[in-house]
Amino acid sequence: MVNPLISKGNFARGIFCRSWSPLLALPLLYIPMAMKVLIIEKDKTVRQSLSYFMGHYKDSEVFLAGSKKDGISLFETIPFDIVLCGDRLPDGSGLEMLREWINQNPKLVSILMTVQSDERLRQEALKAGIQGYLVKPFDLKQLEEILIPSNPPLEKGGEGGFNERR
Numbered sequence: 001m002v003n004p005l006i007s008k009g010n011f012a013r014g015i016f017c018r019s020w021s022p023l024l025a026l027p028l029l030y031i032p033m034a035m036k037v038l039i040i041e042k043d044k045t046v047r048q049s050l051s052y053f054m055g056h057y058k059d060s061e062v063f064l065a066g067s068k069k070d071g072i073s074l075f076e077t078i079p080f081d082i083v084l085c086g087d088r089l090p091d092g093s094g095l096e097m098l099r100e101w102i103n104q105n106p107k108l109v110s111i112l113m114t115v116q117s118d119e120r121l122r123q124e125a126l127k128a129g130i131q132g133y134l135v136k137p138f139d140l141k142q143l144e145e146i147l148i149p150s151n152p153p154l155e156k157g158g159e160g161g162f163n164e165r166r
Helices: 008-012 025-029 044-056 068-077 094-104 119-128 140-147
Strands: 036-040 061-065 082-086 109-114 132-135 163-165
Touching: 036 044, 036 068, 044 061, 044 082, 044 140, 061 068, 068 082, 068 094, 082 094, 094 109, 094 119, 109 140, 119 132, 132 140
Parallel strands: 036 061, 036 082, 082 109, 109 132, 132 163
Antiparallel strands: none
């Protein structure tokens, strides 16, 4: 029996592609999309380390920015799945920027990285809808634990639904 979704008619109508080709039909259905990750961090070494790690995490496509301005420029042109952002950027607050972006796209996975183990900042990040909070220096295993959706949210001294690693 022919699957009604994979029929010549559905392809011709543009449901899967603009023109039908029996050779191209099945591969088009199974092309995995790489996750797009934006890393905004003022420290070049940290940016490069995170880029290497995230590039190998589920074959992600990684974009780097060293400032708020560069991050905004990339964010406005590319639909990102994950944003890792330093708190203190050379030209502004990473927390404020993430807050705005989460308001625009509530499904955005956001992680704030900071050198401060500050309860007030942690609470602000939680309130803004940021999913992860990492205190530098952190182990890349901690980042991976935040990114794995099967992990239950950690509640270390905070509200449910917030992943914190110290």
